[in-house]
Amino acid sequence: MRIMVTELEQFSELAVEEFATIGGERFSIAERVPGAVGLALDLKAWHTMWRQCAEGLAEAAEPTHLRVEAVDEFQAVIAWEELAKAAFLIANEDGSPLKKGYPIRLYVPDGSSDCLNVKGVVKLAFVHDPSLTKQAAYGFRNEVSVASLRNGLKG
Ligand SMILES: Nc1nc2c(c(=O)[nH]1)N[C@H]1C(S)=C(S)[C@@H](COP(=O)(O)O)O[C@H]1N2
Numbered sequence: 001m002r003i004m005v006t007e008l009e010q011f012s013e014l015a016v017e018e019f020a021t022i023g024g025e026r027f028s029i030a031e032r033v034p035g036a037v038g039l040a041l042d043l044k045a046w047h048t049m050w051r052q053c054a055e056g057l058a059e060a061a062e063p064t065h066l067r068v069e070a071v072d073e074f075q076a077v078i079a080w081e082e083l084a085k086a087a088f089l090i091a092n093e094d095g096s097p098l099k100k101g102y103p104i105r106l107y108v109p110d111g112s113s114d115c116l117n118v119k120g121v122v123k124l125a126f127v128h129d130p131s132l133t134k135q136a137a138y139g140f141r142n143e144v145s146v147a148s149l150r151n152g153l154k155g
C-alpha cells in the first residue's frame, strides 16, 4: 500500500519504508500520546524534509491545513496551527509494520479531538487555502461536506 503526498503542484507516492526514510528522528509515540504504542516521526519535521526532496516548494509559504484520507475513506482536515505536536505512527515498537493503522497513523496530541487520530492513512495533502476554517473537521468522505469546511463564504 502506498501513501500519496501532495502539496501545490508536487506529488509523491511512497511505500511506508520510503515514507520513513524521508527523515526525522524516530521516537516512541508514548512520549506524546500516553498509552499509545509504536515508533513515530514528527509531522512538521517530516514535512520540511519532504519539501527538500520535492521541487519548487522551498520558497512556498507554510501550508494552512493538512487533509488526510484513510483506506476506509475516513478523512480529516486540520489547521496547521493545531499540528504543532502531530506525529506519524509508522511502525510497531520492534520496527514491524503496524497491525492497527497500517500503513501509517496520524496522531494529533493536544488536538481538538481524538477522532483526528486517523488510522490507515493513504493520502496526505498539504493544503494552501486560507478560506478553510481553523475548526478541524473529520468523518467519512461523503459525510464531510466541503461547505462545512469553509467559513460559509464559498461552496
Ligand atoms: N481510518 C479511520 N481512522 C479513524 C477512525 C475511523 O473510523 N477510520 N475513527 C476515528 C475516531 S472517531 C476515533 S475516536 C479514533 C479511535 O481510535 P482508537 O481506535 O485507537 O481507539 O480513531 C479515529 N481514526
Ligand SMILES: [Mo]
Binding pocket: 114, 115
Ligand atoms: Mo471519535
